[in-house]
Amino acid sequence: MNSMAIELLAPRYAIAWYPWAVQYFFLIALSYATLWLAAPALVFGKQRWLPTARLAMLACLTTTLVAPVALLADLHQPLRFWHFYAYATSSSWMSIGSLLLPLYVVGVLLLAWLAWRPALQANRQAPGLAGLVARLLSFGDAPTPRALLVLVGLGTLVLSTGIMLYTGAELAIVKARPLWNTVWLPPMLVATGFIAAAGLILVLNRVSGLRAPASNGQMLKVLLGACVVAGLVAGSWFLDGINANVGSVAAALDSVRASPSWRSTALWGGLTGVALFGAVLYLLTRPAARRPALFAWAWVLGLVAIHMGWMFRWVVLMDVQHVARNSAGFHHYGIPAGSSGLLGIVGTFGLWLAAALVIDLLIPWRQARQGGSAADVSPSESNAQSDAKSVEGAPSHG
Amino acid sequence: MDHLRRSLLGQLARLSAGAALIPLSSVASAGINSQPPRREGDPTKRYGMLIDLRQCIGCQACTVSCHIENAAPLGKFRTTVSQYEVEHQETGELATFMLPRLCNHCENPPCVPVCPVEATFQRQDGIVVVDSDRCVGCAYCVNACPYDARFINDRTQTADKCTFCAHRLEAGLLPACVESCVGGARIIGDMRDPESQISRMIAEHRDELMVLQPEKNTLPQVFYLGMDERFITRPLAEPVALEVLDPHGKEMGYEFHGH
Numbered sequence: 103m104n105s106m107a108i109e110l111l112a113p114r115y116a117i118a119w120y121p122w123a124v125q126y127f128f129l130i131a132l133s134y135a136t137l138w139l140a141a142p143a144l145v146f147g148k149q150r151w152l153p154t155a156r157l158a159m160l161a162c163l164t165t166t167l168v169a170p171v172a173l174l175a176d177l178h179q180p181l182r183f184w185h186f187y188a189y190a191t192s193s194s195w196m197s198i199g200s201l202l203l204p205l206y207v208v209g210v211l212l213l214a215w216l217a218w219r220p221a222l223q224a225n226r227q228a229p230g231l232a233g234l235v236a237r238l239l240s241f242g243d244a245p246t247p248r249a250l251l252v253l254v255g256l257g258t259l260v261l262s263t264g265i266m267l268y269t270g271a272e273l274a275i276v277k278a279r280p281l282w283n284t285v286w287l288p289p290m291l292v293a294t295g296f297i298a299a300a301g302l303i304l305v306l307n308r309v310s311g312l313r314a315p316a317s318n319g320q321m322l323k324v325l326l327g328a329c330v331v332a333g334l335v336a337g338s339w340f341l342d343g344i345n346a347n348v349g350s351v352a353a354a355l356d357s358v359r360a361s362p363s364w365r366s367t368a369l370w371g372g373l374t375g376v377a378l379f380g381a382v383l384y385l386l387t388r389p390a391a392r393r394p395a396l397f398a399w400a401w402v403l404g405l406v407a408i409h410m411g412w413m414f415r416w417v418v419l420m421d422v423q424h425v426a427r428n429s430a431g432f433h434h435y436g437i438p439a440g441s442s443g444l445l446g447i448v449g450t451f452g453l454w455l456a457a458a459l460v461i462d463l464l465i466p467w468r469q470a471r472q473g474g475s476a477a478d479v480s481p482s483e484s485n486a487q488s489d490a491k492s493v494e495g496a497p498s499h500g
Numbered sequence: 501m502d503h504l505r506r507s508l509l510g511q512l513a514r515l516s517a518g519a520a521l522i523p524l525s526s527v528a529s530a531g532i533n534s535q536p537p538r539r540e541g542d543p544t545k546r547y548g549m550l551i552d553l554r555q556c557i558g559c560q561a562c563t564v565s566c567h568i569e570n571a572a573p574l575g576k577f578r579t580t581v582s583q584y585e586v587e588h589q590e591t592g593e594l595a596t597f598m599l600p601r602l603c604n605h606c607e608n609p610p611c612v613p614v615c616p617v618e619a620t621f622q623r624q625d626g627i628v629v630v631d632s633d634r635c636v637g638c639a640y641c642v643n644a645c646p647y648d649a650r651f652i653n654d655r656t657q658t659a660d661k662c663t664f665c666a667h668r669l670e671a672g673l674l675p676a677c678v679e680s681c682v683g684g685a686r687i688i689g690d691m692r693d694p695e696s697q698i699s700r701m702i703a704e705h706r707d708e709l710m711v712l713q714p715e716k717n718t719l720p721q722v723f724y725l726g727m728d729e730r731f732i733t734r735p736l737a738e739p740v741a742l743e744v745l746d747p748h749g750k751e752m753g754y755e756f757h758g759h
Binding site for chain 1: 531532533534535536575576577580581582583584585586587589596597601610613614615616617618619634635636637638639640642643644645646647648651652657658712715716717718730734735736737738739740
């Protein structure tokens, strides 16, 4: 640090976006990425991807439901959310997002309902609440047309690209935060979103007891691909700006030079990324005979991947707000215990867990299909859950 | 930051001071993140401020009177005076540099197009204001302003900022900060009126005027006279230590490094 000047007096500038924003960006990224991971089976008819699609739809619906809650909580005047629709503004990416988001949520709800409907129809005789929910939600005996599922799926995929675009652009246009102001940020958010989504499906595959071996292999490949893309994007961003005096890379280098906490963050992020990539590559290149035993541990890499996706958003949204832009140095921000801090973070995850458990209890998501009727839900599939539970060491839950 | 970059920015700062009176119609074009049409206010006027740093003694009278006039919450400021101790690198001589900061009421304000509900808008007289009845408190504008001129008001839970004391201007009064300035360092006025004091001073000192962060292309309309170009961007300075704790972990107040 050049010691030629000392800042004697400057206000303490608070952060404007709270950890709620991290939770929203994280959950909505999981939402659109898991939607794309459900698409091969549900929309494009790839039978081998069906177990993955079932896990992905569970992840997609739950994150899609909880993400807007976190977004609403980040408003200082949440009850005025209707102003977004009363005074829509074409110049603002946030306003465009506020119009896209409800359409996207409806699309995901419709897609999940269509995918789960045959199983709901087959589940009507189930005892208790699950049967009641199945009777309420199955809406008659008519089969679910495959074409409708494909149509809704395609529409929702289109909307999801809108979500990717607006969440990225919303940050990338902010010149006041040089670290956000780069075209490489939106693709990086998408790449790390896919890393976290593949990780979440690996973890769900384990804790749900579904334990589909094909899903593990597929998600490890997605993880590898997303890691490569993230690496390429990060590399391009760095090379793009390395010689510039101003801009995103220069601001990042300034921060890393001036702050020990930014140094350790950069080191941690880099090492975790390389370690994750190396571990996934190792698993995927083992001889076929050894894979099943090794892939059973893929959920551990899943946890690391989720951590990557969340940490990236934490650094981008929270840490960047600590970099002073008009005064010297960095602002301090201890994470408060209340709703603008820890409670918000834990509460959002708690809400997600509750949503996942309620769906697991009441909805036969394990028999999601690419359309059809109750008769198509095979007994072996219906028993998949109890079979899985009989596997030694499988956790019992619910 | 190297010297070359500093002097380049200095040039830019001077040039954009000259561009102050060019109407923005050429910059505005339809599309995402472009400026929405201005509304309200007197279209025949364009308010701006000139701060003569040679007259500023850093007394913070502006900070205090603004705080009282506009009832900002404690710890948040619509205007304030940053103060720096600067050491001459060869002689070791010490000097204090004062930098009054406020909303720059930019000709191309980055805070306006981002607002999702058009609660923040630019009036036709150039003043950027917030409709706190419409504001949803998303704080996007707070992040979009490179000058830290905006904050979320804890009482109203909406965005808050300097309005050039528009309510006082309309009543024929000067803004609180201008009224209270001991040295008469702050000059506000209509830049479309060639006879106004600000117009005459801009004409007289055109080549010396500087604005803050000119590279952001915001075209600020607060001009500094007697500015050190090392301070037009984020200052390269040892920061204040904001948290000084007593033995019981309670905050004692402000203190700075190396003292």
